[in-house]
Amino acid sequence: MYRIYTLLALLVFFINVGFSQDLKLCKTPEMNKLMQEKHPEMKQERIDLEKFTKQYIANKNITDEVYVIPIVFHIVHNNGTENISKEQILDAVRILNEDFRKQNADTTQIVSAFKSIAADSYIEFRLAKIDPDGNCTEGITRTQSVLTTNAGENVKYLAPAWPRDKYFNVWVVKSVDGAAGYAYYPSDWLDPEVDGVILNNTYIGSIGTGTYTRSRALTHEIGHSMNLMHPWGNSNDPGLAENCYDDDEVEDTPNTIGNTTCILTAESCGSLDNVQNYMEYSYCTKMYTYGQKDRMRAALNSYTGDRYYLWQADNLVATGTNDGYISMACIPTVEFGINYTNVCADYLVQYNDLSYNAEVDSSWSWNWSFPGGIPSSSTEQNPLVKYSSGDSYDVSLTVANSTGSNSLSKSAVVSVFNTDSGESAPVFQGFESSSFPTNTSDAEKNWFIESGSDQTWYRTTYASASGNASLVLRNNYIYSGTKNSFTSPNIILGNNTISATLTFKVAYARSSISSTDYLKVYVSPNCGRTWHLRYARSGATLATNGGVYVTNAFIPDAEEWRQDNVSLAGYADSTMMRIKFECTSGDGNYLYIDDIDLTIVTSDQSEEEIIQSANVYPNPFNNSATISYSLNQVSDVSIVIYDIAGKQIGFIQKTNMVGNHEIQVAEIADIKTEGIYFVNIKINDYSLTRKMIKIE
Numbered sequence: 068m069y070r071i072y073t074l075l076a077l078l079v080f081f082i083n084v085g086f087s088q089d090l091k092l093c094k095t096p097e098m099n100k101l102m103q104e105k106h107p108e109m110k111q112e113r114i115d116l117e118k119f120t121k122q123y124i125a126n127k128n129i130t131d132e133v134y135v136i137p138i139v140f141h142i143v144h145n146n147g148t149e150n151i152s153k154e155q156i157l158d159a160v161r162i163l164n165e166d167f168r169k170q171n172a173d174t175t176q177i178v179s180a181f182k183s184i185a186a187d188s189y190i191e192f193r194l195a196k197i198d199p200d201g202n203c204t205e206g207i208t209r210t211q212s213v214l215t216t217n218a219g220e221n222v223k224y225l226a227p228a229w230p231r232d233k234y235f236n237v238w239v240v241k242s243v244d245g246a247a248g249y250a251y252y253p254s255d256w257l258d259p260e261v262d263g264v265i266l267n268n269t270y271i272g273s274i275g276t277g278t279y280t281r282s283r284a285l286t287h288e289i290g291h292s293m294n295l296m297h298p299w300g301n302s303n304d305p306g307l308a309e310n311c312y313d314d315d316e317v318e319d320t321p322n323t324i325g326n327t328t329c330i331l332t333a334e335s336c337g338s339l340d341n342v343q344n345y346m347e348y349s350y351c352t353k354m355y356t357y358g359q360k361d362r363m364r365a366a367l368n369s370y371t372g373d374r375y376y377l378w379q380a381d382n383l384v385a386t387g388t389n390d391g392y393i394s395m396a397c398i399p400t401v402e403f404g405i406n407y408t409n410v411c412a413d414y415l416v417q418y419n420d421l422s423y424n425a426e427v428d429s430s431w432s433w434n435w436s437f438p439g440g441i442p443s444s445s446t447e448q449n450p451l452v453k454y455s456s457g458d459s460y461d462v463s464l465t466v467a468n469s470t471g472s473n474s475l476s477k478s479a480v481v482s483v484f485n486t487d488s489g490e491s492a493p494v495f496q497g498f499e500s501s502s503f504p505t506n507t508s509d510a511e512k513n514w515f516i517e518s519g520s521d522q523t524w525y526r527t528t529y530a531s532a533s534g535n536a537s538l539v540l541r542n543n544y545i546y547s548g549t550k551n552s553f554t555s556p557n558i559i560l561g562n563n564t565i566s567a568t569l570t571f572k573v574a575y576a577r578s579s580i581s582s583t584d585y586l587k588v589y590v591s592p593n594c595g596r597t598w599h600l601r602y603a604r605s606g607a608t609l610a611t612n613g614g615v616y617v618t619n620a621f622i623p624d625a626e627e628w629r630q631d632n633v634s635l636a637g638y639a640d641s642t643m644m645r646i647k648f649e650c651t652s653g654d655g656n657y658l659y660i661d662d663i664d665l666t667i668v669t670s671d672q673s674e675e676e677i678i679q680s681a682n683v684y685p686n687p688f689n690n691s692a693t694i695s696y697s698l699n700q701v702s703d704v705s706i707v708i709y710d711i712a713g714k715q716i717g718f719i720q721k722t723n724m725v726g727n728h729e730i731q732v733a734e735i736a737d738i739k740t741e742g743i744y745f746v747n748i749k750i751n752d753y754s755l756t757r758k759m760i761k762i763e
């Protein structure tokens with residue numbers, strides 16, 4: 068039985084981590100509704116466009132002329148996998164064109180009832196070869212920003228749209244807030260700067276971060292841009308019975324309530340559903356109908372939203388998308404990255420050329436400048452550089468090919484730390500200084516806050532475990548999945564350190580059962596170059612307020628702080644340690660940190676000092692607690708636990724070697740009742756008593 072359960076548990080685990088859930092495909096109806104509230108005139112405009120569309124189709128104006136549309140992809144990334152390759156974009160354009168020209172291989176799988184109405188829309192997309200300034204382009208722009216997570220209209224201003232009467236704009240991001248993506252119906256009231264499609268990168272193409280099943284999302288969204296609605300009507304609630312009374316204004320698409328699964332026999336409004344229609348949410352879509360083709364071509368013949376201008380012959384010439392256009396060689400757009408942004412002095416870092424907009428060939432050359440680095444310049448594509456003293460350093464790169472050259476300079480690309488300066492252990496951070504994270508007297512003792520959003524860790528005097536201040540992260544104002552961290556300066560432990568111990572105080576409340584805020588503490592033995600996870604608690608196990616859900620701002624009282632411990636076993640000989648606290652927000656309430664306490668035991672400390680290393684954590688505790696202490700000589704240790712009345716309820720005695728030791732409270736006493744207890748720890752001739760609290 069045990070084996071079966073283990074196997075099952077493993078299976079469930081792999082299913083959960085192996086396949087991320089498909090998102091709600093789009094939120095186009097919501098976004099258009101929002102826009103209509105801003106511009107009430109859009110309502111009449113929709114009616115007028117509908118009238119035009121019906122008339123255009125009735126007049127039998129539909130031709131089989133191929134409409135070529137110039138397209139540009141704006142990739143907004145934060146140097147992660149969302150910075151997708153040119154190949155993935157090319158794959159997305161291939162799929163788009165197969166779908167709009169009914170050349171997709173899976174047309175053979177269209178169910179027989181709909182085979183005869185599956186249409187070639189005679190629409191083709193071509194990556195722009197000339198940009199709005201008349202320069203050579205590959206039809207892809209790349210912009211770095213943290214806003215790529217849970218993105219929306221904000222990224223469209225960071226990576227500006229190219230004129231929508233000349234190019235169809237697609238923004239590619241790490242994630243879109245609340246859906247895979249969205250688009251806008253044609254409108255003159257819409258800000259032209261936001262017109263186009265925005266899509267999660269894992270829904271672009273079928274290679275790289277994309278997948279075959281998700282790759283039709285772009286076909287779906289561009290359908291919206293060409294005035295197609297969902298087959299169940301202009302809402303985002305597929306599956307509702309009332310959708311049978313709503314329509315997509317397309318003659319040959321059967322009435323449906325909408326499908327979110329691929330059940331090809333689904334009959335929702337008295338007839339077989341066209342589950343495989345690109346405008347469905349079934350994730351098995353393969354076709355547009357003739358009616359949808361007509362509707363899209365009508366939209367492309369309307370001036371509404373400038374759609375008509377896109378495919379005109381003079382525009383194809385202007386954008387380099389006309390037949391037979393031979394692209395000039397583009398000048399590279401310069402971009403570069405680095406493998407580590409924090410390192411100790413004399414550690415090598417690697418710079419990577421990430422320039423784009425042209426294929427690398429033998430004419431390319433690179434000219435790097437590394438002021439303060441060794442070497443201080445390089446002509447390699449991906450050079451290795453080190454820095455001999457602590458500071459932050461600027462970098463610039465010029466890239467040239469046969470057509471021309473471009474340059475890029477960035478400041479403070481890498482932070483270098485001296486291995487013999489920083490904070491000397493022991494270190495206590497209680498956030499009492501109002502200048503935190505800056506140390507006004509010694510920059511080598513600065514702490515660092517790294518934000519993944521506009522809300523991040525900040526010092527507050529509303530709550531503290533001791534003194535007047537602590538550090539807080541207001542999770543309820545931060546998108547789920549966003550990481551915010553703060554990092555210590557270099558901590559010098561010293562040569563005669565035998566063991567190091569890190570404790571801190573935490574206070575946190577959940578907002579609901581689904582709060583999943585995740586606190587992690589990492590230790591780096593090399594100035595922040597690499598990090599090792601040493602502590603992780605989330606949701607219910609992170610909560611310190613007895614598990615009550617708090618919907619208003621959580622402000623802990625004295626009893627709602629817990630002391631936690633981070634094991635530093637194995638790090639005692641680190642000469643350049645750094646500590647990082649990182650929270651991944653998960654729709655919970657405020658998280659506070661206070662009294663970060665890094666203590667050390669050294670070989671020359673007296674017994675009186677040694678005893679101070681003894682600690683109990685977590686405190687308060689509910690299930691189990693640990694007693695820890697460190698020794699710099701072979702010692703006799705005895706531990707006695709008393710209840711609040713002073714009655715001895717447990718005792719242990721042993722002889723321990725040099726180093727750090729941990730004993731579970733449960734090994735000494737069986738504590739079942741809530742309340743206050745005392746632990747008396749005696750090392751040789753010195754003793755110390757710590758209070759500990761058992762909670763539900």
Ligand SMILES: [Zn+2]
Nearest residue numbers: 093095287297
């Ligand atoms: Zn949609």
